[in-house]
Structure formats: C-alpha cells, structure tokens
Amino acid sequence: MSLGQILPAIFGTDSLLVGTIIPFLFVLTVVVFVHEMGHYLVGRWCGIGVKAFSIGFGPELIGFNDRHGTRWKLSAIPLGGYVKFVGDMNATSTPDPAETAKLTAEERKVAFHTQALWKRAATVFAGPLFNFLLTIAVFAVMFSVYGRFVSEPMVAEVRADSPAAVAGFQPGDRFVSVNGEKVETFSDVQQLVSGRAGDKLTFVIQRDGKDLTLTATPEAMEQTDPLGNKIKIGVIGVVNDEQLGQPHVVHYGPAGAVAEAVRETGNIILRTGQFFKRFVVGREDKCQLGGPVKIADMAGKAAKLGFEWLVQLVAMLSVGIGFLNLLPIPPLDGGHLLFYGIEAVIRRPLSERAMEAFYRIGMLVVLGFMGFVFWNDLFGC
Template identity: 30%
Template structure:
C-alpha cells in the first residue's frame, strides 16, 4: 500500500503541475481554457470557475488541459480570438514549453527543500572491490579516489557510479583515479557486450565497487538464523573457517553461499578471546534453480574510513537551492546525453524504466523518509521534463518544432508533413513504452 500511494501521489503531483504550467501560461497569453482535469476518464467531481471547468477523474495516471481550438471542432464566433491555434507561434511556443519547464523548476524546488534538511555527501572513494567483478578486472583497488569518467569530472560517488554505468556498453570506459599512495592512474573498464555488463544495465548486478570498507566484524546477526543458532553475536570478528584464515568479507560471503547445508567450523574473536563454533548455512533456491547458502549475518563498516568518505553538513537556504539548480541541470544534461547514446546505439535499452520500476522506487524512497522521497520526486520530474522536450511529434518538444518552423516560414507545415510526423511520434513512443514495460517486468519478476 505504501508503494501504491507513494506512486499515485508522485504521478498526481508531477503531472498535475506539468499541466498547470500549460494552464497558467495559456491564461497569461489570452487563451480560453475550457477544462483542467486531474486524472483521466469521466469526471466524478467538477467545479466551474470562470471559463474553466475543474475536474477530478477516476484514473489517477495523469491529467490534461483542454483549450479552445478550431482544429478540434466548431468554435463560437466570440471565442475565436481566444483559440489556441489562432495565437501567434511565439505564444503557442510559450504555452507548450511551460509544462516541461515547470517540471524542471519543480525539481529545483524539491532538491532545495531536501538539501535544506541537511546533505550527506559520499565522496568518490573506492572502499571495497568485489573479487572477479567488472571493477576488479579493470584493476580498481581499495583507496582509489575517482576523479573523472571518460573525461567528465565527478563530484561524488553517485556521479561516478552513474557515469560508469551509462558508458559501460558504449566501449571502453576510462576512469581516472588517484591511488591511495597519491599517484595518478587510469582504470580501463572494457566490458561492452559482456553478460556482466548486461546484468548491470538490467539492474540485476553492480560493477563491483562500494564506497565503504567492509570489515570481517559482524554488524548484525539475524534472529533465528544459522549464525544466531551457532552463538555468533554482533561485534564478533570472524577469523577463519575449517582451519583456513579468511581476512576479507567477500571470502566469507563466497564461503557461505557455496556451502548450503554444509557444516563449517568457524573461528572468531570476541572481546579479545578466540572462540570457535559450528555453523551450517540454510539452503535457499534461486529463481534459476541454483542452491545457495545463507548464514544470516551482515558485516560492520570500517568507521574510520566511513568518516573520511562521508561528509555531512547543513547548507543555508540559498546554498540549498543553488545546489538544487546544479543538481537539476546536471541530471537534465545527463538525461539528454543518455537519449543521445540510445539513438547512436551507445547505450542499452535496458536502462529504460517504466511505471512499475518508478512505483517500486516510489515505495522504497517513501519508506526511507521524506528527504529521500523528495529527491525521488525531483529526479522523476527532471525525467518527465526532459522527455517532453524531446523533438518527437505527440510530445511537447515535437509541437515546439512545428510552431518554431511555422514562425520561421510564416505559415504552418503542411497537414501531410504533420500527419507523417504524428505517425512517427506515436510509433516511437509506443516502442519506448513496450521496452519500458518489458524492462520493468524483467527487473521485478525475471
């Protein structure tokens, strides 16, 4: 229910404000607005104010603004000066652009509000490299500080991860780092076309980098788990298994996963005393039939390293909104570059997400708290704004192209040209929607 309501609230806020942007600029430009509807379908609530009928409809997946337009039917003589299609192209451009620009402005507002509560910045340091991962094969080492990806400077861990993932399938990814010793190096990721890169694109795996260092000390032990039954407690430091020393958490993870139902003799340290116990991981079957072991433990982080990597501060209100502007412009440009990579074949369609993934993210961020949910809304608002500005007929960006061409030519494009563009736009959007739904189902249920 949290996921459902968080998703519905997100859609109603983002789409309704998008349409309100169209509405308010239309009124400023002297266009008569007949209806403003929140939701689709037959309205169950209507209220007339002035010339506009305000409606609530039962399908809360969007909304629309209906203006007087001679292309959509007969218009009364007295309303002709207020018809949308009778306005100067500059006015129509302003009305159409107002929706997506409202989404971008909303993102700045949401980020500014979120950052006003405080900012936790994760610096782009590599704390842990998963053995045999994409990152390990590229030579990443704990202590590396990522400076740029393919020449694009990165500010924090999120920037570094995003740049690497989006460039992963376009060819070699050159990651400039400063090593722990202070020397400069370039880690080259060459994973394009590999199954590992495909899993990363589908959000089924990661590249094998974590900003925090993980210790062999237990951070938590699940109640009733094999580890709890074996007497292990949070704070214990795992030392070895079956007489062999294991000093890396990934080795313990691999051991537990590869030992379903098998008894393991564990050596561990508690309060300076060496102890031992027998642990038999539970057996869990994955979707593909593979059996893995689960011990029910999670590691503790290296707190000294975490203090170096994590930077927490509370900006002033002005600084928070300036940061919101920077974050909005950065993500907007990244989204534009992503669509460019899609067109040129340098990015995977697996990165495209649809409503199911958005709903899942809405539920997760809402459960994490208001700040996380605000930043989720901001990110989706940017995506909605940029998507609608793409020069594809049926989207706002396509109409902007038509009206700009009309302004330059002094007359509209022919109906034939507009009809061809409309068919192309509908086909492109239908294909994108099908890909998005397929990816959603694959991510969530595959």
C-alpha cells in the same frame, strides 16, 4: 472472513489500496498536476483562453467552473492529464476550419492557434519546465533540511582482476576528473561511471602529488537499489572507505541548496539522455524501463520507507516525465516544439496534412513505447 479480518486487508498499511495504490496516485497526481499547471499558468500569462484543466482522462468524476470559464475536473482514468485551450481542437493543435468558424470574435482573440509563435512555444515548453522546477524544489528542500552525505574521491581498495586493476589504479589514488569532468566527491565518480558500462573512460588521478592519466572500461554489475529494484550499473572495481573517504555531511544555506539542486537535476537529465541514447543502440538492459506497474510498486516501497522517500520518488519521476515530454516526437510537447521550430525557419506553419502524417507516426512510436514498458512490467522482466 470476519469484518475484523476484512478491514485490515483493505485498509491496512500492507494492503494493496493503502500500501501501493494510494502512494502511486499521490506520486502520479503531483507530477501530472505540476506539468499541466505549467501549461496553464504560462498559457494564461500569454493571454490564451483555457477551456478545461483535467487530472486524468475519460469521464469526469467531479469538477467546477472558475470565474474565467475554465472547467477544473478530476477524471476517471488517473494516468495523465491535460489542459484544453480555446481553439485547441485536435491532437496536433491545428485549427479546424469548420470548428474555427464556430468561435466567437472574443474566442478567436484568445484561441491558441491565433497567438504569436513564441507564446505557443512558451506555453508548450512550460509543462516540462515545471517538472524540472519541481525536482529542483524537492532537492533544494532535502539539501536544506538533511544536507548531503559525501566522501572524498579516494581509492581505498582495488578489486582484483577488475577494470581498475587492469588500468593500474592503486590504493591511495585520488580522482581528479573522469572524461574531462572534474570530480569533488566519490559520489561524483560513481555518477559519471555508473551509466557508462562498456565505454572506455579517461581518468585523471593524483598519486604522490602528481597527476596521472589512466583509462578503464567500466563493466556492468547488478545491484539492488534502496527500493528493491534490480539495476545494472557500470563499475571499475574501486572501493572507498571511512579512513580515506572521510565521510561527512555537507550543510547548505538556502542559496547553496538551490544551486546544488540545480546541479543535481542537470546531472539527472544528462544521465537520462545518456541512458536513452545507449538504449536505442542496444547497450542498456531493457528491464531498466518500466511503466505504471513498476512505478506503483516503487511508490509502495518508498511509502514504507517514509514520506521523504516518496517525495524523492516524485522528484525523480518528475524529471523523467519532463525529459520524455521534450523528445521531438508528436504528440509529445517536444513534437509540438519541433513544429514551431520549423515554422520559425520557413516563416509559416507546416501544412495540416504534413503535421497529421508526422502525428500518426509519432503516435505509433509513443504507443509502441507504452506497450513495451507495459510488457516489461507484466511479463518481460
């Protein structure tokens, strides 16, 4: 193979390096950096000393020390990151008496475990919070620049023998609410229905100037999303069209874009929680969950569609990482917040032995989940 053939194979836009690995590292690095920066900034604001800020795990590749003594570094395994606070000596963030004895008086003042409960909780919560803020920021910019394409919540066609047909929907019906939630666009209806396959839903529709209440159970249908992923969503079998839907672009000012971004991020968080609740009881397709391999594939496909698609993937991954980190499972941020909640109630920290036991159980759960998504990536789906 000639040099002219080798270079495009390595550095061409369709190569593994440029087409998949670099977009994947961009997406993951941005999300991890923002998450860890949340911990860092709030921790520093609370007066907690920071020993290290790392993007990636394992051996350090490059790094430097700032004037506060924090080591900023890029590490060899780019699948996460961490902030190491002064006195943060183990995974449960509990003080080790032997190690604590080695701290100087100045270090004890800024050590993580010596801080007030609210400062520790705020520092831990800041990581997921910054992930949500990143998603809001991305959506706000997208809405400001591109606006939002919407359609009126009208029924133009009812598919034969569909749940909607059985429920009595008719062309010309206008959706008012779904399960008590008011809808303003056809997209609102789709969002409320898509994650509820098999659930009996109540629809209020307007027909001939009167409100009617209908019930329908969405059925699962496989579709392909813009990134080529096969996804299963709930549908009731109604179609919107240009005549009744009157599709148009809604433009937003800065305040309106932020408000809409907050609403959209909140909806994603709610749908994510709904998905995991259904997943735990076996009502969701296991192939909807993927790990690094699937994310890398999506990043490559998003990069081919354009930078704005890659940024949207950053936003979606960021809110997902934020949500997962808030689950009350050690060693996730939510597990630490659970410990702090218990400490607030009983007015003292849990014993180190109890926290170690919970940590081991939580670690098994986290490792099991990671193994599951890796299996899905490589063999399961």
